[in-house]
Amino acid sequence: MPKLWNETIETHRREVREAILDATAALVSEHGLRGVTMSQIAETAGIGRATLYKYFPDVEAILGAWHERQISHHLQHLTHVRDEAPDPGTRLEAVLTAYALMTAARGSHDADIAAYLHHGPHVAHAHEHLHGLIRDMIAERAADGDLRADTDPGELATYCLHALSAASALPSEAAVRRLVQLTLAGLRNPR
Amino acid sequence: MPKLWNETIETHRREVREAILDATAALVSEHGLRGVTMSQIAETAGIGRATLYKYFPDVEAILGAWHERQISHHLQHLTHVRDEAPDPGTRLEAVLTAYALMTAARGSHDADIAAYLHHGPHVAHAHEHLHGLIRDMIAERAADGDLRADTDPGELATYCLHALSAASALPSEAAVRRLVQLTLAGLRNPR
Known part of the structure; x- marks a missing residue:
């Protein structure tokens, strides 16, 4: 056989x-x-x-493969969080929270490895995928009037990802959750 | 003589x-x-x-000195912008706008050099200085009730600096100015 x-x-x-x-x-x-x-x-x-x-x-090739696996696990997790969220209103917040907590937990080793690997093509590809995931959720809620529609959803997603990268510099999970709220506040329709 | x-x-x-x-x-x-x-x-x-x-x-030492000079010029410029702003209400926005435009203009060469130099102590020191500058302006306006007082000004400054780093990925000055508005919206007292 x-x-x-x-x-x-x-x-x-x-x-x-x-x-x-x-x-x-x-x-x-x-x-x-x-x-x-x-x-x-x-x-x-x-x-x-x-x-x-x-x-x-060599070691570099292993680290590249390891990093690729990490990134792919992270994306799977975020996609899962999105699909499990009960409604569009909570979906974006759930994914942004998961991403921020992930960023906070990543620690300095992962960041060192990422810098060492000089951001290969799989990193760029994964980043694009993540950006698209968030952009689409923002576009959906902007169309419903929940979020600001005066700015391109792609720009809003870029803002989100950068703002949430602050999670790696924050001291506690509570601080990371506050960061998610600040970031979401930036997305809401202006008063 | x-x-x-x-x-x-x-x-x-x-x-x-x-x-x-x-x-x-x-x-x-x-x-x-x-x-x-x-x-x-x-x-x-x-x-x-x-x-x-x-x-x-060697070349690396020159690049280090050059980068140190760049950073010190940038800090001087931001301090100048702060001191020239007519009132506390416009001061923070003026400094954040200047910082975001600076980040957008920095281009990929500066970022390459910064990565190559592995962030020496002067970079950490300058970053701390910048963080303190923004934190103090936020604290001042939070005390006046203009910005949210429920979150530590240091955390808010960390959020600001990360959110504005998105400027390097944006396509136009108009987009950078919109980013500043999103970022400021995150700092306002929640409805």
Whole structure:
């Protein structure tokens, strides 16, 4: 049964790959970005060095893959939050809150890695996707008259994402939730 | 008259230093960050290579000094805008507008240089200064009841600076001015 065999191989490869990414993330959060070697990664992931090199050529490639996975998990989570929100009135707030809390939790390691990787194409792509997600929710509520319609929803989404990036500099979850309220206040129809 | 002589020397050194920074900025904006050599800088500044090395050990040190000068000019400009504003009601808006326009004009070269220099201590110091400048203006107007007093002025300043960083992603001056209005709306007392 060659098909089943192939599927088994595929699953195995995916599991090894995940283990490599997890090991690397753990090592980076312990030793910092530049203190991690391929040997340590192989050891922590429980595979041989030769096997590791069959998956990735160097630490930078692993960090790139790890970052890509992080971003894709984040986007999935935000899409899920949007789809689970009971109505359009709460949807935008729920997604912005989830994004701000995510940004606050990201910590400095992720930011260091992102800077180190010089923002590859997958980062730009994910950012565009996120921007579109928020823009569409804003456009929907602007059409309903809840939010300001005098400004392009794309500009409003750009404002939102930048304003919420302040979450990484805030000291508590309460402060992050206040930030979401300030940001939403900027989107409302002017008095 | 040794004092006068010393002053002349001092003035001369300052002028050479400024010329080096100007030459480097011009070369970087033409050739990019990594395409600039000490020889080119000396030639463009109109001095010998040996003289250049008496001022700076390498290109990175020059870029650091140039960036420090940029930041200090920006802070001076914002302080000036604040002091020139006719009353507290317009002061904050004037400073936030100046900051947003500055951010929009900074372009990608400055951002590249800032990233390349890994945010030295002078950047952190300048950022703190700027944050304090905005925080104090917000506190003043919150005390007058114009802005929300339910949130710490420091948090509000953090929100402002992040929200206005969106200016670098906006397509026009009109869009930057709209961003300032959105940001200010977030600071107002909630309805």
